Amino acid sequence: MTNGTINDMEAKRSRGKLFTRPEKPREISITDRNVAHLKHLSRLRLCSTAQLAALDGGSSQKVERALLGLWENGYIERPESQVTSRRKEKGSRPLIYGLSRKGASYLRSHGFEVTRPLLDGIDKHKAAGWRFIEHSVGISGFFVQLELATRSQQGLRILERAEIFTDAPTPVRRVRLEARIPINGSSRRCTVIPDGFFGLRFAAAGEESYFMYEKDRGEMPVTRFRTQYGTYVAKKLHIYLEASRQRKHVNELGIPNFRVLIETTTRERVVQMIEALEELTSGRGSNLFLFIDEATLAGSDPLNARWVSGKRNHVRLVD
Structure with missing residues (x-):
């Protein structure tokens, strides 16, 4: 599936079902890349697809496909307040994701730390206001920059x-x-x-x-x-x-x-x-x-x- 195909599919879903999971999600296996995405969301709280792609360092197409599979299977959330912002600002904008309770549980069951405030409040992200989301993604942007800069510093x-x-x-x-x-x-x-x-x-x-x-x-x-x-x-x-x-x-x-x-x-x-x-x-x-x-x-x-x-x-x- 090409990157254009993924975007076209998502654009069609945005008319009403972009934030409604399909009844039959695609089958996925949790890969190292998927675990990395879950860990980033655990640490940063809310991230855009562009931020997660930057941290991944690989193909943005593969990142989008991985995030789509994780979302359809309930491991990550798409905060619903994005609906209003996407309607006001016509054109495409990166989707924003947060860790779901299922994703947090997966990390904890495999020995990864998930802070208690994040785990307890994870489902509230679905109803979080856009200003809160925008601010949180802005904070994540700083820490994405920081991590990328640190990788080049011996x-x-x-x-x-x-x-x-x-x-x-x-x-x-x-x-x-x-x-x-x-x-x-x-x-x-x-x-x-x-x-x-x-x-x-x-x-x-x-x-x-x-x-x-x-x-x-x-x-x-x-x-x-x-x-x-x-x-x-x-x-x-x-x-x-x-x-x-x-x-x-x-x-x-x-x-x-x-x-x-x-x-x-x-x-x-x-x-x-x-x-x-x-x-x-x-x-x-x-x-x-x-x-x-x-x-x-x-x-x-x-x-x-x-x-x-x-x-x-x-x-x-x-x-």
Whole structure:
């Protein structure tokens, strides 16, 4: 079956049955490629066909065929909120997939780790709103870029979750940091949950670095908020700063260091964030944070791109 044939078939199904599995799915055998797709979805949550094809590194036609077989047999899901977006944006767009409960169970039964929050909430993806899906796929895009960039770097690898939290005082189900910060003249306990978390091991130096990743869509206020409970960028920065000062990452996550990577929409917004950080730190800024805009990152990769530190210096993650 040619790639064009697959796309034509899917286009015909999109008129009403693109998200309805056939009564008689095609027969498949779970190959190493299929297992790799399931593992990627377990780790990244939601991915487009283009992202999964990039990670696969082989023929996009074979990837599409493999995903179609996995979906028809219930190992992966197609979030139904794609229907509206595909109707609004005429033309083809990559399908988005998430791991189903059946796919998660398969991985666990074969010794692969599936995090509990993902396994428990897997079926909710079918009803997830498009904005949530779009944001999740954007986060996955960063981690796809990161993995592809790491493959070309000798002596550098991404650490597995189990490796990172070996020394954690208690089991870590979800990365989160909590701290008290002043809001409207009173101290409030606030929590920040990064959009992503990863570690890098530099073999030559015998060192490990840890990063919390935030994908900012440009919709959140930088320094203002509508209510005292609202979220804004400066509030997140303050929580990270205070949690780092109190060494929450050591005492709760068992990691010796971390930096916060913030990808945002424009260079102008990067400047606004750094100015907000300087206001929080009496003009000093902080190297805890590295900022980048989407266009700059798209022209490179997460490891070699020129991030801007909270002290306005240019930094690469591999330096």
